[in-house]
Amino acid sequence: MGGGLIIGLIIAGLFVVVVFIVMAMYNGLVKRRIGADNAWSQIDVQLKRRYDLIPNLVETVKGYAGHEKGTLEAVIAARNQAVSLSGNASVPQRAEAENVLTQTVGRLFALAEAYPQLKANENFAKLQEELTSTENRIGFARQHYNDSVARYEESRQSFPTAVIAGMFNFEKREYFNITSAPEREAPKVSFS
Amino acid sequence: MSGGPGPGFGPGFGQARPREEPGAVPKTPRAAAVNLDAVAAQPEMRAKISAYPGNVTFVDLIEKNRRQSIVLMVCMLALAVVVGGVMAAAISAYGGGVATFEQLLPSVLLGGVAALLFGGIGAVWSWYGGAAAILSMSGAKPITRADDLELHNVVEELSIAAGLPMPRVFLIPETALNAFATGRDPAHAAVAITTGLRSRLTRDELQGVLAHEMAHVRHYDIRFSMLMATMVGLIVFACDAFWRILRYGRLGGGRRGSSKDGAGAVMAVVFIVALLLSLIAPIIAQIIQMTYSREREYLADAGAIELTRNPQGLASALQKLAGDEDPLVDAANRGTAHLFIVNPLRKMRQAHQSLNTMFSSHPPIQDRIARLLALTR
Numbered sequence: 193m194g195g196g197l198i199i200g201l202i203i204a205g206l207f208v209v210v211v212f213i214v215m216a217m218y219n220g221l222v223k224r225r226i227g228a229d230n231a232w233s234q235i236d237v238q239l240k241r242r243y244d245l246i247p248n249l250v251e252t253v254k255g256y257a258g259h260e261k262g263t264l265e266a267v268i269a270a271r272n273q274a275v276s277l278s279g280n281a282s283v284p285q286r287a288e289a290e291n292v293l294t295q296t297v298g299r300l301f302a303l304a305e306a307y308p309q310l311k312a313n314e315n316f317a318k319l320q321e322e323l324t325s326t327e328n329r330i331g332f333a334r335q336h337y338n339d340s341v342a343r344y345e346e347s348r349q350s351f352p353t354a355v356i357a358g359m360f361n362f363e364k365r366e367y368f369n370i371t372s373a374p375e376r377e378a379p380k381v382s383f384s
Numbered sequence: 385m386s387g388g389p390g391p392g393f394g395p396g397f398g399q400a401r402p403r404e405e406p407g408a409v410p411k412t413p414r415a416a417a418v419n420l421d422a423v424a425a426q427p428e429m430r431a432k433i434s435a436y437p438g439n440v441t442f443v444d445l446i447e448k449n450r451r452q453s454i455v456l457m458v459c460m461l462a463l464a465v466v467v468g469g470v471m472a473a474a475i476s477a478y479g480g481g482v483a484t485f486e487q488l489l490p491s492v493l494l495g496g497v498a499a500l501l502f503g504g505i506g507a508v509w510s511w512y513g514g515a516a517a518i519l520s521m522s523g524a525k526p527i528t529r530a531d532d533l534e535l536h537n538v539v540e541e542l543s544i545a546a547g548l549p550m551p552r553v554f555l556i557p558e559t560a561l562n563a564f565a566t567g568r569d570p571a572h573a574a575v576a577i578t579t580g581l582r583s584r585l586t587r588d589e590l591q592g593v594l595a596h597e598m599a600h601v602r603h604y605d606i607r608f609s610m611l612m613a614t615m616v617g618l619i620v621f622a623c624d625a626f627w628r629i630l631r632y633g634r635l636g637g638g639r640r641g642s643s644k645d646g647a648g649a650v651m652a653v654v655f656i657v658a659l660l661l662s663l664i665a666p667i668i669a670q671i672i673q674m675t676y677s678r679e680r681e682y683l684a685d686a687g688a689i690e691l692t693r694n695p696q697g698l699a700s701a702l703q704k705l706a707g708d709e710d711p712l713v714d715a716a717n718r719g720t721a722h723l724f725i726v727n728p729l730r731k732m733r734q735a736h737q738s739l740n741t742m743f744s745s746h747p748p749i750q751d752r753i754a755r756l757l758a759l760t761r
Contacts, residue, residue, distance in 0.1 A: 227547075234544060318533065324587070325537035332545035335693070340547070 217347075217356045224344040228365050231337035235368065238329040239278065239290060245326060246271045246297070249319050253300065256310035263296070263303055270296045283366040290330070297323065334368045341365045417586050418703040420696055424757050432754035433761070440758055442689040449683035453608075456676040460615050460669065461503060467619050467665045468499025471626045474658030477651045478630075485650060499622070506614040511607055524554035524576045535582065538591050539575060542598045545691040551575050551601060555582065561708040564723040565597035566606060573601040585701055592688060592698030596725055599687030605680050609722050612673045619669040623662040670743060677722045677745045685752055689759060699756040702726075706749040721745045 250264055270293040277289045301320065304310050311317075344365055348357045356362075423429055472495025473488045529536045536553060543550045551567065554576035561581040567573035575597045577590075585593065600606070689695050705726050721727055727746040 231547060234547075238544070321533055321537065325534075325541060328537075328541045328591075329544050332541050332691075336545055336547050 214356060217353045218360065221344075221347055221353060221357055221360075221362050224340070224347055225362065225365075228337065228340040228344045231333065231340040235330065235333040235337055236278070238326060238333045239274070242293070242323070242326045242330065243271055243275050243278075245319065245322055246293075249297075249300070249316075249323065252313065252316050252319060253304065253310065256307050256313070257303065260303055263300055267293075267296045267300050283368060287368055294327065294330075297327075338367050341367055417589065417696075418700040420699055420703070420757065420760075423699075423703055423753065429750065429754055429757070432751060433758045436755065436758035438761060442686045442695075442759060445686035445755070445759075446683065446690065449679050449686060453676055453679045453683065456672055456679060457608075457612075460612065460672050460676075461500075463665060463669060463672065464499045464503050464615055464619055464622075465496045467622050467661060468495040468497075468502075469493070470654075470658050470661050471495055471622055472498070474626065474654050475629060477654045488650070488654065499618070502618055503615060506618055507611055510610040510614045523558065524556045527553045527555050532582075534587065535577070535590070538587065539594055539598075542591065542595050542691055545595075546570075546598055546602050548573075548598070548602060551598070555579055560728070561705050561726075562728050563593050563597055563725045564728075565600040566723055567601060568606060569604065570601050575601070581705075584704060586697075588694060588697035589701035589704070591692055592694065593701045593725055595688035595691045596684050596698060598691060599684040600680075600723065603680070603683060603687060605684065606723065609677065609680065612676055616666075616669045616673050620666045623665055626658065626662045674743050674745055678747045680722070681746050682752070682755065685756060689756070695756040695759040699753050699760075702749050702753050702756070706753070 246267060250267055253260070254264065270289070274286070274289040274293045277286050281289075301323075304316070304320075347353045348362050348364070424433060469492040472491040476491035477488060527535060532553075532555070535555075539553050540550055548570040551565075551570070551573035552575075554574055556562075556576050556578045558578045559580040560578050561584065563575070563577040563581055565573060565575045575594055577593065581593070582590070685698065688698050692698070722745045724746075726749060727744065
């Protein structure tokens with residue numbers, strides 16, 4: 193009788209421990225998933241920042257180098273393409289559009305080198321700093337997102353959390369890949 | 385060193401450059417980045433760099449420094465327990481009536497437990513309350529976005545990289561080349577940089593320096609170093625208290641004559657051990673504390689690279705700091721020295737830096753540069 197009680201208590205105790213472990217693992221997964229989601233929304237914030245800066249930049253450049261229509265139009269087109277995809281497109285599609293935008297803006301700044309008056313313009317210098325910063329922010333936000341996804345995926349795929357992840361349907365998260373440069377490389381932008 | 389440092393202004397007399405041209409992007413021509421290839425080619429530097437494995441990454445370095453700082457933390461705790469145990473044993477032997485070592489065991493345990501207890505209280509205190517009381521940033525002026533767009537942008541970029549809230553940004557109006565971080569947690573963090581350093585760095589270098597400071601914030605170094613300082617304080621206090629008890633006891637020392645014959649030898653051994661320990665324990669504690677501090681500096685360097693993925697920026701900035709004759713910051717003292725990017729207290733001439741003393745809060749700059757350059761191979 194007494195022995196049965198003790199065994200019963202031990203089993204109950206073990207059950208409580210298991211429940212706590214499962215809870216901790218579940219909460220850990222949720223925390224990391226939220227971390228990844230937050231990091232993702234930060235990328236959006238920074239991309240939006242860039243969409244807002246670009247029309248300003250194009251206007252400023254137009255005043256000094258209006259005849260460089262091809263480059264200016266390419267920038268506008270790339271921006272509009274990126275904006276239109278920002279609503280609902282898949283991660284790889286968006287990454288592609290953003291890469292095109294980065295490249296065309298880079299070309300615009302390269303072009304500015306040939307216009308000393310434009311370079312001396314205070315507004316342009318300010319925009320240049322803001323865009324340099326925004327490029328860095330996007331790079332860092334993407335880096336932070338990828339790190340967050342790596343942490344999430346690590347616990348989602350490793351045992352024993354993988355069992356919990358499977359039970360509660362924790363879905364796979366995609367990395368925000370860049371096509372050209374290797375991911376580990378510094379997000380370095382230098383327009384000056 | 386182009387445009388050498390001006391006369392040493394005290395706080396309040398600083399050349400607050402951003403205030404003179406508010407809202408403008410800094411237009412002063414920047415000093416160029418250091419030629420790191422030339423630095424890496426120096427024979428001494430090449431030897432230091434080749435000491436690291438060719439495929440070393442910042443992840444390896446971070447893990448290594450984390451491990452070592454945990455070991456040092458445990459060493460400090462062990463030292464506190466040993467000091468507590470031995471001091472308690474000596475005091476109980478001094479009280480008389482102890483003939484064998486076995487009889488001392490309860491007091492050793494009691495002393496050890498007491499040390500753990502006080503250590504625990506100290507840890508809780510420094511973790512939750514104390515850190516708020518460390519720093520008044522004398523001389524540092526808060527900087528807004530309009531004051532210095534680039535500086536503000538760089539810090540904001542790094543807070544995005546770290547996934548932390550944006551810290552407050554301060555400028556210290558001094559010609560010295562230095563920077564520091566403070567705040568008990570990332571939500572209350574602040575980073576500060578001297579005007580001297582601010583005006584001499586390229587964007588990448590500035591990013592490296594501030595990333596080092598952000599790494600301190602991210603690693604909770606302000607709290608951990610408080611914790612270490614508290615433990616050192618406890619050990620020093622225990623040893624000091626032991627000496628006081630001895631002196632106080634000698635004044636009323638008549639009781640000791642009544643102890644048994646066997647007690648003499650036990651007492652002598654315990655006493656010699658306790659005396660020696662009370663002399664060297666404070667020194668060992670400080671060596672552990674400073675070794676820990678240097679370890680955390682290396683960790684912050686590696687953590688900076690985790691954020692920027694650009695070892696050249698920080699390496700180049702450190703090379704500029706190494707050439708500086710005047711890293712002294714008026715607002716710094718021994719309690720806050722570990723928060724700066726380079727030791728703000730001592731003149732760091734080139735010859736001085738290779739001298740890695742056990743009591744230095746920062747590793748030699750050349751060693752830090754070598755470690756960063758090892759990541760660029």
